[in-house]
Amino acid sequence: MHIIQTIQKYKMLSPGDHVLIAVSGGGDSVALLYSLLELKEDFSLTLFAAHVNHNLRGDESQQDEGFVQRLCHGLGIQLLSHSADVKFEAKNCGLSIEEAARKIRYAFLYKAAKKCSAKKIALGHNQDDNAETLLLRLCRGTGLTGLGGIPPIREAKKNITLIRPLIETDRSTIDSYLCNKGISYCTDSSNFDKSFMRNRIRHDVIPTLQEINPTASAQLAKTALLLREESMLLEELTCSVFQECLSHTQTSQDQVIRLHIPTLCQSPASMQRRVIRMGLHKAGGLKDISQKHISQIETLITNQTGKKFHLPGLLFAQREYDFLVLSKLPKLIQKKIDDTTPFCFKIIINEPVFIPILNCYALASIEPNVNLGKIPYTTSLVNSLEICTKYFNYDKIIGELHIRTRCPGDRIAITIGNKKLKDEFCDRKIPGNQRDTIPLLAMGNNILWIIDKDSKNERISSDYAVQDGCKVLKVSVLKKEPTKE
Numbered sequence: 001m002h003i004i005q006t007i008q009k010y011k012m013l014s015p016g017d018h019v020l021i022a023v024s025g026g027g028d029s030v031a032l033l034y035s036l037l038e039l040k041e042d043f044s045l046t047l048f049a050a051h052v053n054h055n056l057r058g059d060e061s062q063q064d065e066g067f068v069q070r071l072c073h074g075l076g077i078q079l080l081s082h083s084a085d086v087k088f089e090a091k092n093c094g095l096s097i098e099e100a101a102r103k104i105r106y107a108f109l110y111k112a113a114k115k116c117s118a119k120k121i122a123l124g125h126n127q128d129d130n131a132e133t134l135l136l137r138l139c140r141g142t143g144l145t146g147l148g149g150i151p152p153i154r155e156a157k158k159n160i161t162l163i164r165p166l167i168e169t170d171r172s173t174i175d176s177y178l179c180n181k182g183i184s185y186c187t188d189s190s191n192f193d194k195s196f197m198r199n200r201i202r203h204d205v206i207p208t209l210q211e212i213n214p215t216a217s218a219q220l221a222k223t224a225l226l227l228r229e230e231s232m233l234l235e236e237l238t239c240s241v242f243q244e245c246l247s248h249t250q251t252s253q254d255q256v257i258r259l260h261i262p263t264l265c266q267s268p269a270s271m272q273r274r275v276i277r278m279g280l281h282k283a284g285g286l287k288d289i290s291q292k293h294i295s296q297i298e299t300l301i302t303n304q305t306g307k308k309f310h311l312p313g314l315l316f317a318q319r320e321y322d323f324l325v326l327s328k329l330p331k332l333i334q335k336k337i338d339d340t341t342p343f344c345f346k347i348i349i350n351e352p353v354f355i356p357i358l359n360c361y362a363l364a365s366i367e368p369n370v371n372l373g374k375i376p377y378t379t380s381l382v383n384s385l386e387i388c389t390k391y392f393n394y395d396k397i398i399g400e401l402h403i404r405t406r407c408p409g410d411r412i413a414i415t416i417g418n419k420k421l422k423d424e425f426c427d428r429k430i431p432g433n434q435r436d437t438i439p440l441l442a443m444g445n446n447i448l449w450i451i452d453k454d455s456k457n458e459r460i461s462s463d464y465a466v467q468d469g470c471k472v473l474k475v476s477v478l479k480k481e482p483t484k485e
Helices: 004-009 027-038 059-075 086-093 097-115 127-140 171-180 197-212 216-245 269-283 291-300 329-334 421-427 432-437
Strands: 018-022 046-053 078-083 120-122 153-155 161-163 257-260 308-311 315-320 323-328 344-346 353-355 360-367 386-393 402-404 411-414 417-420 440-443 446-450 472-478
Touching: 018 027, 018 097, 027 046, 027 059, 027 171, 046 059, 046 097, 059 078, 078 097, 086 097, 097 120, 127 197, 127 216, 197 216, 216 257, 216 269, 257 269, 269 291, 269 315, 269 323, 291 308, 291 315, 291 323, 308 353, 344 353, 386 446, 411 421, 417 421, 421 446
Parallel strands: 018 046, 018 120, 046 078, 120 161, 411 446
Antiparallel strands: 153 161, 257 323, 308 315, 315 323, 344 402, 353 360, 360 472, 386 472, 402 440, 411 417, 440 446
16 A cells, blocks of 8 residues: 555655544554554654544444554554543534534544644545545535545644545555555444445445446546645635625625625626635634525625525625625624524425524424324424424415514414413513514414423414324424435
C-alpha cells in the first residue's frame, strides 16, 4: 500500500511534524497507523494515537478500546483515549446518534492534538468512503461543494490540519495490506446495520454499480475530486462577487450581511445562490441549510421590501429595499429582535416548517382512514428526531393551516363549548409577556393546538378530535429537519 504519493500530492506532511492518528480499531485506522509508522523515519515524525469509546455497542465497544490500548502499547505509541456517553449527548442536544458521536469525536481529537502539540490529525477515510459520501449527498440533495466529497486535507480550527492519507486507496487494497502483513483489527458490527443509509449504499448500491463498472467506486471518487477542484475555483469567484455585493458600510467580517440586490442580479442565478450561501455562512453558519432554503431566499430578490423568511439556526433573511439582509435573529438589521416578534408560517403537507421560537421543525402529513383505537394521541420518542406528535380530524379542516402567534378573535373549542384564546391563557395563568411567544396551529381564528414547551399549558381543540374512519392530520414537532431517504 503506497500512500506516499497521496501525502506528497496534497503536501500532508512536513519533516518534524507531530501527528495525532485517530484509531478506532477498525481496519482503516489500523492500516493508517502502521503506514505512518513506516514513514516515521523518512519524515522525522512524532506519532500519537487517539481513541474515543462511544459506548454504543456494549461489550464490543469495550473490546475495541482494549484492543487499541494493547496495539499502541505494543508499538510504543502514546495513546490518548476518551469514554463518552453519546446517547446522553444526542438526547441533551437534540442530535442524532451519528451527529452526537461525530461532535464528541472531533472535539476530543482537537483537545488531544493540543495536549500533544500535534498540528496534524490523521483520519482513516478511504476512497470507498469518498464514493459513498458522494452518493449519500447526491441522494439527499446537495450542491457542487457537497458533491466534492471528503477533502484530502482541510484546515481545521486552532491551527490544526486534518489529513486523510488513505483517501486515494480503496478498501480492497487496505484489506490486502492488512492480510499480507498479518495485522489484526476489530470489526464494527454496526457497519452491517442497514438502518443506516451509508450502510445501504455500501452493501447494496455500490455492489450494483460495480456490476455495471467494476471500478465504479474509483470513478466516483475521481469525480468527487474533479468537482471539488471546480468548486474551489468557483469559491474564489464567489468571494470576488460577494465583496462587490456587500454594502459599502460593512466588511465581510460583519455578522449582519447586507447584499446589494441590483449588483447581485448582474450575476447568473447559479452565482447568486453561491453568494447567498456565503452570506449565510458569514451571518451564522450553514447547519441544516438546504437548497430549499436557498430557493426561498432567491424569491426575496424579486419580492417587495419587507418580505422575510425564518431559517434554521435562528437565521433570518429579509428584503430591505435594495438590500438582501442575512443575519442571526437577534442582530437583524442591527436591531434587537426579542421573542415577542410575531410570526406566521403556512403549513404545507409533507413540507417541514422551521419554528424559530422553538428552534424546531413542524411536519404535517395525512394518514388514511384509521381505527380510532390505533391512534396514539401523544408520542415522545427518546432516540428520535420527534419531540411530540398530535393527531387531528382532517375531514373537518376546510381552510389553510398556519403555525403562528396569537391574533385578535382567536378561539379554541373545549368540551363544553368555544372559548376565547385570551380567556384560555388567563385560566392557565400564562404570564402576559409570554402569550405572544406561544406557537399556535390555526385555521383562520380556530386554534387546533396550543403548542407550548411546558406540556401542562398545551391544549388540543375538541372540534378536531379524531373519529373512527376519518382521515387523520398528523403534526409532529421535530428536533431537526428530517432527511428524505
